[in-house]
Amino acid sequence: MMTTSEKVGSNIRKANAEAIRRILEAKPVLIDVVPASEAIPALQEGMILHAGPPIDWGNMCGPMRGAVTGIAVFEGWATDLAEAEQLAESGAFSLNPNHDFGAVGPMTGMTTLSQPVLVVENRASGNHAFCTINEGLGKVMRFGGNDASVLKRLGWLRDTLGPALGVALRAGKGIELKPLVARGLTMGDEMHQRNLGCSSLLLRTLAPDLARTVDDRTALAEMLSFIGSNDQFFLNLAMALGKAIMDPVCDIDCSSVVTAMTRNGTDFGIRVSGLGDEWFTAPVEMPEGLYFPGFSADDANPDMGDSTIVETIGLGGFAMAAAPAVAGFVGAGTPSIAADFTRTMGEITLTQNPEWTIPALDYQGVPTGIDIRLVVETGITPTINTGIAHRKPGIGQVGAGVVKAPLACFELALKALATRLGVR
């Protein structure tokens, strides 16, 4: 506990310098794909990990409920969606945030025992982070889809693609992810709503080992086609990479650096390094964006997903300048103003990442290290590029847009940090 405000400021600066060092020196490597039960031994029957800060069934939004019931059927805990809903209402399932188990998940973020997860090892710190495999576009569980086609695809990921990726990765030395992201930024990716470059680079890297280890040529062709036709395949890997980078930053006394931002479709939550695993939450906001034909803002669910971990490490909305095409796709404006988003995020971050640079900004690094003091002082909140789910369960994605993190989270965290440091 500090005794003078002068010492508090000095200690925050030192702590934040250490936080930045850990972020910049991280070495995330994709090493494996294994069942979640193997990666996360604490996972039990009836346990469902979800995106965002903690939430109970009664407060879950439509797509999150749709995913919970769908995954319960997938795991064999219920025979159909109606029974799954009854079980959920009775409290039969243990609902927990992914973030508490070293994991992250996009949108609804369902993680359960049998699903295969990407394993990213941070070789600078020795920690691991996990994320399920991206399901592709259309009706998918991450957007609340839960019909037979969704469960069939999850079954294929569990029984075919996941094990094959695991074998292929174990045959190699792992795939270093920071260089991939660096190249993706020069190819127009920001790693949240555009992953075309990195998905292509990953497929190019994985394909030889898959070809060597998968005997069934038809199955191999199906796998390569699945990855190659999904521009967002890399998103889940970018998320695990972000989690692997930020988890070692979570325990630095006095640091005001944000270590996680996430949302569950009801609340937005942040964690701050000097405040450990405490969540600071506020009602999540509605994305503003563009809708697929036949849908409008009336259909949209409030923002959700652990994918904001990519903004936490300086990608996504923070790297919009690298991806001018995204500015148009998410309805944020013309491609020429994409750089403004990145410059503005520079107002609330402590440094730039010299390994992840943006050609359009004369190779400036992406804004890195969100400081809650800067957010509160300026009133500028993180910009997040996001997908938009239908508000009803079972329908899926209806658009893409931009959403702001609610300022109240950062104000609550600032007060808590001041209390922790004895100046409030």
Added chain:
Amino acid sequence: MNKASDQQKSGAQIKEKTVQQSLLNGPPQVINLGLASFADELTKQGTVVVHVDWSPPARGDVELANLLSKLNE
């Protein structure tokens, strides 16, 4: 001593008068702090305006501004 002081005073008065004349005789040149709409309106009327995008710390919330001051020292 008094003579030098008088000369200095006289020089300052002349300079101040010159500035006033310049302000009154030439077109205004404006630095606008805060609300951009003020700058926009002047620009529409042909006035030269430099806008400074500024807002009070923590949007004017006194408690948060005081905490920021302590946490930044």
